[in-house]
Amino acid sequence: MADWNTRLEVKLGDKTITPISNLQTTFNVPHTVIHSLEADGTGYVRQPFTFTFTMTVPAVAEAVADLTELAVNGTEFSVNVAEKVGTDWSFKSIKFARCVVTSGSPSNITVDGVPQANFSCMALTVTVED
Numbered sequence: 387m388a389d390w391n392t393r394l395e396v397k398l399g400d401k402t403i404t405p406i407s408n409l410q411t412t413f414n415v416p417h418t419v420i421h422s423l424e425a426d427g428t429g430y431v432r433q434p435f436t437f438t439f440t441m442t443v444p445a446v447a448e449a450v451a452d453l454t455e456l457a458v459n460g461t462e463f464s465v466n467v468a469e470k471v472g473t474d475w476s477f478k479s480i481k482f483a484r485c486v487v488t489s490g491s492p493s494n495i496t497v498d499g500v501p502q503a504n505f506s507c508m509a510l511t512v513t514v515e516d
Contacts, residue, residue: 394480395468396443396453398461404449406465407502408442413512437509439482441465445492445501453505457487465509484510 394406414436420429443449456463465482490505 393468394441395466396441396449396463397466398452398456398463402468403452403456403463404443404447405468406441406443409439409465410441411437411439413437437482437512438488438507439465439509440504440506442502442504445503450490450492450503453487453503454490457490457505460486462486462510481513482509482511483513486510 394409396403396406416433416435417430418433419427420431422428443453455461462484463486465480465485467480485507488506488508490503492503493501495501
């Protein structure tokens with residue numbers, strides 16, 4: 387049985403800002419097909435990739451205020467896998483480095499459970515180690 391003792395965290399330097407409840411990633415690696423007079427589709431030009439993600443964080447303590455400050459100041463942060471115990475996680479590490487917040491939306495106050503806040507972000511550097 388899997389022992390899920392890892393989580394994703396927002397880090398600013400060595401300091402953990404907040405754990406991440408949900409992470410939805412989107413990446414785009416566009417290519418443009420090159421045609422010639424003799425044939426169609428003879429090659430392609432790879433264009434720069436775009437890596438964006440939306441993260442949901444618990445809106446408790448100062449986490450949302452810290453992320454809002456990062457957004458307003460345009461400060462870069464990273465998203466890392468934090469492993470507490472065990473080695474059965476699919477990735478040894480995943481790091482979205484040089485991330486910036488592009489927009490944010492706090493959630494409504496709920497009667498039960500922790501309120502959540504959503505932040506849309508982009509990552510300029512992505513590394514994965516399996």
